[in-house]
Amino acid sequence: MNVIRKISLAAVSATALASAAAAETELTMYYPIAVGGALTEVVDGIVADFEAANPDIKVNAIYSGNYDDTRVRALSALASGEPAQLAVMFSIDAYDLIEQDLIVAYEDIDGVNPDWLDNFYPALMANGRIEGKTWGIPFQRSTIVAYYNKDQFRAAGLDPEAPPKTWDELISMGKALTNDDTYGLMIPSTGYPYWMFQALAIQNGKEVMSDDGLTTYFDDEAVVDTLEFWQSLSQEHGIMPTGTVEWGTLRQAFLEGQTSMMWHSTGNLTAVKNNASFDFGVAELPANVRLGSPTGGGNFYVFKETSDEERAAAMKLIEFMTSPEQAAAWSIATGYMGVSPAAYETEALKSYTEEFPPALVARNQLENAVAEFSTFETARVREGLNNAIQAALTGTKSAEDALGEAQTSAVRLLRDYQ
Amino acid sequence: MAEHVNIERRRQAIYGWILLSPAAILLTTFAFYPSLATLWSSLFSRETRRRPSEFVGGENYTDLFADPTFWKVVVNNLIYAGATIPISIAIALSMALWANSKIPARGFVRTAYFTPTVLPMIAAANLWLFFYTPGLGVLDQIGSLFGLPSINWLGQPETALWAVIIVTIWKEAGFFMIFYLAALQTIPEDLKEAADIEGASRWTYTRRIVLPLLMPTTLFIMVNALINSVKLIDHLFILTKGGPNDASKLILYYIWEMAFAFFDAPHAAAMTILVLVVLGVVAGVKFTILDKRTHYQ
Amino acid sequence: MSGFSKHIESFGALLLAVIWISPLVFAFWAAFHSTSDAVNFNITSPWTLDNFRTAWEGAPWLRYFLNTFLLVTVILIGQFFVTTLAGFAFAQVQFPGRDFVFILVLMQLFILPEVLIVENYAMVSRLGLFDTILGVGMPYMASAFGIFLMRQAFKGVPIELHEAARVEGCGWFGILWRVYVPLARPTYLAYALVSVSTHWNNFLWPLIVTNSPDTRPLTVGLSIFGAPENGVDISVISAATMMSVAPLLIAFLVFQRQFVQAFLRAGIK
Numbered sequence: 001m002n003v004i005r006k007i008s009l010a011a012v013s014a015t016a017l018a019s020a021a022a023a024e025t026e027l028t029m030y031y032p033i034a035v036g037g038a039l040t041e042v043v044d045g046i047v048a049d050f051e052a053a054n055p056d057i058k059v060n061a062i063y064s065g066n067y068d069d070t071r072v073r074a075l076s077a078l079a080s081g082e083p084a085q086l087a088v089m090f091s092i093d094a095y096d097l098i099e100q101d102l103i104v105a106y107e108d109i110d111g112v113n114p115d116w117l118d119n120f121y122p123a124l125m126a127n128g129r130i131e132g133k134t135w136g137i138p139f140q141r142s143t144i145v146a147y148y149n150k151d152q153f154r155a156a157g158l159d160p161e162a163p164p165k166t167w168d169e170l171i172s173m174g175k176a177l178t179n180d181d182t183y184g185l186m187i188p189s190t191g192y193p194y195w196m197f198q199a200l201a202i203q204n205g206k207e208v209m210s211d212d213g214l215t216t217y218f219d220d221e222a223v224v225d226t227l228e229f230w231q232s233l234s235q236e237h238g239i240m241p242t243g244t245v246e247w248g249t250l251r252q253a254f255l256e257g258q259t260s261m262m263w264h265s266t267g268n269l270t271a272v273k274n275n276a277s278f279d280f281g282v283a284e285l286p287a288n289v290r291l292g293s294p295t296g297g298g299n300f301y302v303f304k305e306t307s308d309e310e311r312a313a314a315m316k317l318i319e320f321m322t323s324p325e326q327a328a329a330w331s332i333a334t335g336y337m338g339v340s341p342a343a344y345e346t347e348a349l350k351s352y353t354e355e356f357p358p359a360l361v362a363r364n365q366l367e368n369a370v371a372e373f374s375t376f377e378t379a380r381v382r383e384g385l386n387n388a389i390q391a392a393l394t395g396t397k398s399a400e401d402a403l404g405e406a407q408t409s410a411v412r413l414l415r416d417y418q
Numbered sequence: 419m420a421e422h423v424n425i426e427r428r429r430q431a432i433y434g435w436i437l438l439s440p441a442a443i444l445l446t447t448f449a450f451y452p453s454l455a456t457l458w459s460s461l462f463s464r465e466t467r468r469r470p471s472e473f474v475g476g477e478n479y480t481d482l483f484a485d486p487t488f489w490k491v492v493v494n495n496l497i498y499a500g501a502t503i504p505i506s507i508a509i510a511l512s513m514a515l516w517a518n519s520k521i522p523a524r525g526f527v528r529t530a531y532f533t534p535t536v537l538p539m540i541a542a543a544n545l546w547l548f549f550y551t552p553g554l555g556v557l558d559q560i561g562s563l564f565g566l567p568s569i570n571w572l573g574q575p576e577t578a579l580w581a582v583i584i585v586t587i588w589k590e591a592g593f594f595m596i597f598y599l600a601a602l603q604t605i606p607e608d609l610k611e612a613a614d615i616e617g618a619s620r621w622t623y624t625r626r627i628v629l630p631l632l633m634p635t636t637l638f639i640m641v642n643a644l645i646n647s648v649k650l651i652d653h654l655f656i657l658t659k660g661g662p663n664d665a666s667k668l669i670l671y672y673i674w675e676m677a678f679a680f681f682d683a684p685h686a687a688a689m690t691i692l693v694l695v696v697l698g699v700v701a702g703v704k705f706t707i708l709d710k711r712t713h714y715q
Numbered sequence: 716m717s718g719f720s721k722h723i724e725s726f727g728a729l730l731l732a733v734i735w736i737s738p739l740v741f742a743f744w745a746a747f748h749s750t751s752d753a754v755n756f757n758i759t760s761p762w763t764l765d766n767f768r769t770a771w772e773g774a775p776w777l778r779y780f781l782n783t784f785l786l787v788t789v790i791l792i793g794q795f796f797v798t799t800l801a802g803f804a805f806a807q808v809q810f811p812g813r814d815f816v817f818i819l820v821l822m823q824l825f826i827l828p829e830v831l832i833v834e835n836y837a838m839v840s841r842l843g844l845f846d847t848i849l850g851v852g853m854p855y856m857a858s859a860f861g862i863f864l865m866r867q868a869f870k871g872v873p874i875e876l877h878e879a880a881r882v883e884g885c886g887w888f889g890i891l892w893r894v895y896v897p898l899a900r901p902t903y904l905a906y907a908l909v910s911v912s913t914h915w916n917n918f919l920w921p922l923i924v925t926n927s928p929d930t931r932p933l934t935v936g937l938s939i940f941g942a943p944e945n946g947v948d949i950s951v952i953s954a955a956t957m958m959s960v961a962p963l964l965i966a967f968l969v970f971q972r973q974f975v976q977a978f979l980r981a982g983i984k
Contacts, residue, residue: 062927065939072678077926080840100681101467190573190661241552243570244662248947249551256754258553277751379680390662394575417468427809433887434810441801441820444857449826450819452834459834509731516728523729529971530732533739536967537960538916538934544941544956545738548745548949554754556741588735596975649829652918655938670829670919677833678923686833693830701825705818 025313028060030077030087032070032140032298042333050320057313067093067298078102078303085306086314088298091127092374092382094135095213099376103301105133109311116319119340126371128299130213136299137318138339139330142266143293143362143369144199146286150279152177152260163261163283167203167229170286174239177260184239186259187230191247193389194382196263198294198373201226205289208385213375214414218385218407219400227392227399229288234393243394265296266362269335273356282358284365291368297336328352337362377413384409453694460687471684478688488689490664491672494579498668499647502586507639509591511632514598515624532592539589543656546585547572550657575665578658582666585653590646594639601635602628641704648693669693746954753950766954770940773951775928776958779936785848786921786932787914793856794910795903801857802865803891807877817866823859829919836923846926855914861906868902869895908974915963933959 033039040063047059064073067090074087089097097103106112117125117134128136150160156176164170174184187196194208201208206222209215217223233240246253254262255275263285272280285293300318302311320326324342328349331338338344344353344363353359375381388402397405435442460478465471482488517528534542549556550571558568571581605628613623651671654660660667660675667675669689677686745753746767752760770776804810805817828835835854836845844850872895880890896903918934925931931939937959941952967974 064926066942068679069939069942073926075681076678076836076923077846080836080845081843082846082926096681099467190659241568241570243552244573246551246573248942249554249949252750252754252947252949253553256554256751377680380682383680386661387663391575394573394662396575396663430808431810434804434808434813437800437804437808438816440797441857441862442816444797444853445820445823445859447838448828448835448854448857449823449831452831452838453826455834455837456831513728513731516724516731519724521725521728523732527728527732528975529968530736532971532975533736533964533967536912536916536963537739538918538937540916540918540934540938540941541956541960542738544937544952545742548742548953549738551949554949556737559756588738592735599975645825645827649827649919652934655918655922656941673830674832674919674923677836683833690830690833694826697825697827697830698822701822705821 024056024058025309026058026060026083027085027310027313027317028062028077028083029317030062030064030070030074030084030089032065032067032088032090033063039334042330046321046326046330049326050317053320054313054316057316059317075100075102078305084303085310086300086302086318088139088300091136091138091141091295091297091299092372092378094128094130094299094301095374095376095378097301098130098135102304103135104304104306104311105135106137106302107133109302109315110308111312112315119342120322121337121339121341121366123295123366123369123371124337124339127295127374136301137322138297138299139318139322139327140267140334141295141297141299141337141339142335143295143337143365144196144263144285145266145269145293145361145365146261146263146283147254147268147272148261148281148283149254149257149259150281152182152257152278153281156260160279160281163281164286166286167288171233171237171239174233174261175237178239182257183241183259185233185261185263186240186245186250186253187233187263188247188250189244189390189393192296193244194373194385195294195296197226197230197385197389198370199263199285199292200230202292202294202370203285203288203290204229207370209373209375211371213378214417216375216381216385216407216410216414218388218403218410224400224403227389227403230389231392231399235395244390266335266337267297269358269362270333271335273335273358282361284361284368291365293365293369294372295366295369296372331359335359335362337366375410375414376417381410381413384413456687456690456694459684460691462684464682464684478684479692482685482688482692487664487667487672491667491669494665494667495647495669497579498583498586499644501580501583502590502647503640503643505583506587506591506594506643507636509587510594510639511598511636513591513595514602515628517595518599518602531595534589534591535593535596537589539650539652540656542585542589543653546581546588546653547656550581572658572666573662575663578662578666582653582657585657586646586650590643590650594643597635597639598632601632605631641700644700645697648697742953742956745950746957748950750948750950753953766950767958769948769951770955770958773955774936774940776933776936776955778928779931779933779959780962782848782925782930783915783932783934786851787911789848790852790855790914791907791910793852794858794861794906797857798861798865798906799891799896801862802869803895805862805866806869807895808887820859820862823857824863828854832920832923835920839924845924846930848930850924851921851930851932852914854920858910861910864902864906865899868899872898912963 031043033043043061047061051057051059062073064070070087071089071093074084074089077084106117107114120138124138124141125134128134128138146163148163153160158173158176164173170185177184189196198208201223204222204226206217206220206226208217208223234242250262250264251268251271253259255272255277257278269282284291302314306314322339324338324340324346325348327338327340327343328346330336331343331349332352338349343349373382373385384406388406391397391402392399461473461475462471463469463474463477513531517524517531521527552558552568552570552573557571561569569577571577609627610623613627618626648670651668654666654668654671658666660671673686673689673693676682676689747762747764748760749763749765801820805813839845839850839853842850844853876894877890880894885893916934918938921932922935922938925935928936937955940955941947
């Protein structure tokens, strides 16, 4: 099957050389959304527009679920010889993808203009720039924002236009908002606990990893402090439920009024907007020492096992999808960010943000955003951190012990890469 | 004459192997060869950009033994087996005794017991997610009627594994009930009549006559339940993903995670071999000791 | 006294039945109500089909159904073929090494395909069967359980019938096809039920070897549908769950008696 494909490709390129006719290039792209549903239609629409503009390229988009599923799916396909030329995968998978020699840097693809790489928000490029090269182009990107229930703010006698700006306000307002039916705040601690934790740590003035992906700072005093602060939200201040808070069902809990504030991805914005039966607001995360949130979400990667034609076609697709107009349309449909300043200059996004200002919060927050947590062996190092966070939040271990253990195991995992 | 027998014997041998060949080829391809290949690859290090794969002997195994997560997962799986096997057998037995006795609405009762068996584990997990979700879930709603606080069943290390165990029991008890029902129907009616004449109570009859007669079935179910305690992990993908803090992670899930999420096939292979060894011991015990003692088959 | 304890027992049996069925009932109820009504238990709230509409549009369910159907069919045909031949060989043919090979086959009862996912995945890829329905089904075709079952069934066939057919000039395969297979029909039926319900519900292995909606069975589709990036909607998930279990569940409820009888009759004990 593969051989036949190769032969036919060779035949196609041979005829192309002979007649200079437009050869059809076929691209398989893995994409991290569930198949079917509203988002699929949006991506299908973009792809259809692209194919209409480029009749010589056929795009086969494979929707494969969430980020973890998509990575597993795409890499399984590559490992078993199925075609795949590009994918949108977790921005933080870059180290592992490089280490397994699966992706190619954009600087090494013929015809990529280095200036084009500067079109995007630098904060969104941070996760993809490794060892002096660019491996990921941002597309489905987010930051964490605070959603809050304005009705409940009013009911608690708080100003609905003044969400908490500092940790102290977060606690005092949280207390005012907490009652028998409602918690003041929920920060999810399953799914992506490390992401939320990183936001808190940045606000507390400390990054949890170095820029080269080789060192983690889990046992740093400020980091331990951060986890103790998170613990205290439920254990000391009682404004958050004890145990872990489910990532997947949190949006529902917020929509049901079970919590007055939730921290979640901007990717939820459109869904919250469509389903909230109350007046809600979106705010940047509060600060302790400084403001901050990690970025999140998916980047375009181009796989190494690709022909020059396929790479050229893939680049056309990526340039098309990240163009200001498409990025704007995507942002409006989902709540994810427009990836370049130019996207926010388009008519479509301008009028949308005028009418619905919360759509700008994530972008504004980019000023203070840092790269999402990512190291070599990232899946396992991250798992260690996730476990430490959950152990501390569920009261199994003290913050210091839990993070100390995570640090020890991270050091062990990263030793081979020093 | 002797020659004729010889030819006949040879012919039978050829027929035998021809008949067996599809099974032999498939079993070799998907069971025996992969087992050996797993053993082989468990002796090599993982290949990365910096370091090619090399022979490391037992290093992957010592890594595992030094890995606290591995031990946690082993203990979890022991608890999982230790809870699901006896509890689901006990429930299955009660179900069978009830479903076999004259009680009102017996048809409904039987159907209710057996229904979970025909559901995919993934679907079952979705149903139970609705039960367990804190604040919104059925359990919490019921609890709040009695003024109980909201309990985060899947989000606490003390309860997460048990939440998973309950789903497993719910899923498999009805299946085991069928086997008990089958066995109960082979018990002759006159035994019951004789017991009645002797004036034995129902409980005595059950304990002294029914249970011993059900022994072979119980052993069969036990082996099945044991195998299930290794392979029934689908619901983890929906309910907990092994969390929080690995509190509900089971071995097969960890193997999957190691191989397909961490891309560390050698360690996954080493773990697979350990599981196979345990299963091999169970198989040995079953075929040699148990089968002889119970005259089962 | 005995009457009283009998009532207690009946009550216990009924209570257990209600508990056992309640997750399904709740999900059924939730599937027909808006999410907000479902999580707040507004018993009197209006019924709606919206969740089913949303769920139906959310994934190519028909395709998933078809895949699952093809998968269980392919597996069943393969299993019938392989286990019939092997079961017959073990039951009625004398050849050297038979007992040893039989023990090897029984070993496979414990070398679970589920445990060998890593190498089996590599094997299926090598054979070019990754992301094909055949690739999902192949590892299950030589089922030790099935071989064992067929062997038992064939052993119960009276040798006179075998001889009679031979006298009439039937070859080995003719005897197998005309005498043994028809007589083992109840075993085939029971085995088919077990096989179909097992593979209809199988998840881990299909999760690993399917990669696209064109091959993905219902269980994998349901799990992906149920775990989107940004959060779940309980009523819609319930609706999707109901949809995906409905065919097997309805078949079970309609054919319940036959279903259970088949289990019992096949002597799977």
